[in-house]
Amino acid sequence: MSTMSLGVALFLLVNLVAALVTAARGPTPADRMLTALLFGSTGVGVLALLAHAMGIPALVDVALTLALLAAIAGIAFARRAWHGGHEESPDD
Amino acid sequence: MTVRAFASRAAGFALLWWVLSEGRLDGWLLGGVGVAAATWASLRLAPPGARGVRAAPLLRFLGFFIWNSLRGGVQVACMALRPRPDLVPALLELELALPPGAARVLMLNTLGLMPGTLGVDLDHARLRLHVLDARLPVAAEARALEAHIARLFGAAP
């Protein structure tokens, strides 16, 4: 049933556009950073759905790589915040 | 001990390769090299020792985490779709009993996926979190998460 996954993928794309417009409107710079979250969750979901709908299994690899990069970026982000903070760093 | 750590990690990486190659057999030459390199790097970077995380508490923690992220998603979806939004956001402060380092960072980061809570700041042991609805028992939820993480790192009472 690839019609279902195609339909859901299109629905997610509409959601992504609506969310991007809202996030870009602000009002604070922090609101615009929300796009980083959107690409992690919605972007990966769209890729996985398209892989099934269009019969391109390689897109699952793209989704996996995007998720891996998002995880690494997120952890690097958090560790930087951690070391930049007041916390003593006990191990590395 | 090192032999056991070597065998279990090599098996883990081989399983990962099997999943990534979707069970195909033609890539195992490259996969074998990858598994060997990954095992070597992992033993080198994280030598087996006392500072590890034990398996049983890890499974319990994962179960707790997945169940609560389901609850968190359902709860926030209900709040978003309510005809009249009814949020009572607040900032809470909690004193953490967790040891400094990885345990506290894990706590701070996982709070964002638990029902109603979001970690904002950590100054030594003082944790600041943002909550969606101060009328819900969010502090108790945060304490439950803290207890699970403490067991995970073997620091539990």
Add this chain to the structure above:
Amino acid sequence: MIDLASDALLLVGAFFYFAGTVGLVRFPDVYTRLHALAKADNLGLGCVLAGLALQAESLAAALKLLLIWPLVLAASAAVSYAIAHRAEALGVAPWRREEK
């Protein structure tokens, strides 16, 4: 039967994505929007991946789809904390309900 369960999971996933977007549009400030996006979208992704995994051709392919979920969970957890932390450092005050 499996197709039916898979379709149902995809629809439930779409519903949670939709709820996350609605939360993003309706919630009053960056902190509350973070709650909506991080929690609802991740649950939506989990349902979508589970639905797709049910239709996968082999066990390994299904596990590969499910492997994506914990990675995105880790990313969302770390990024949502980082954004909240940064927002506070930038001096964004949390929205509060007006006193009655």
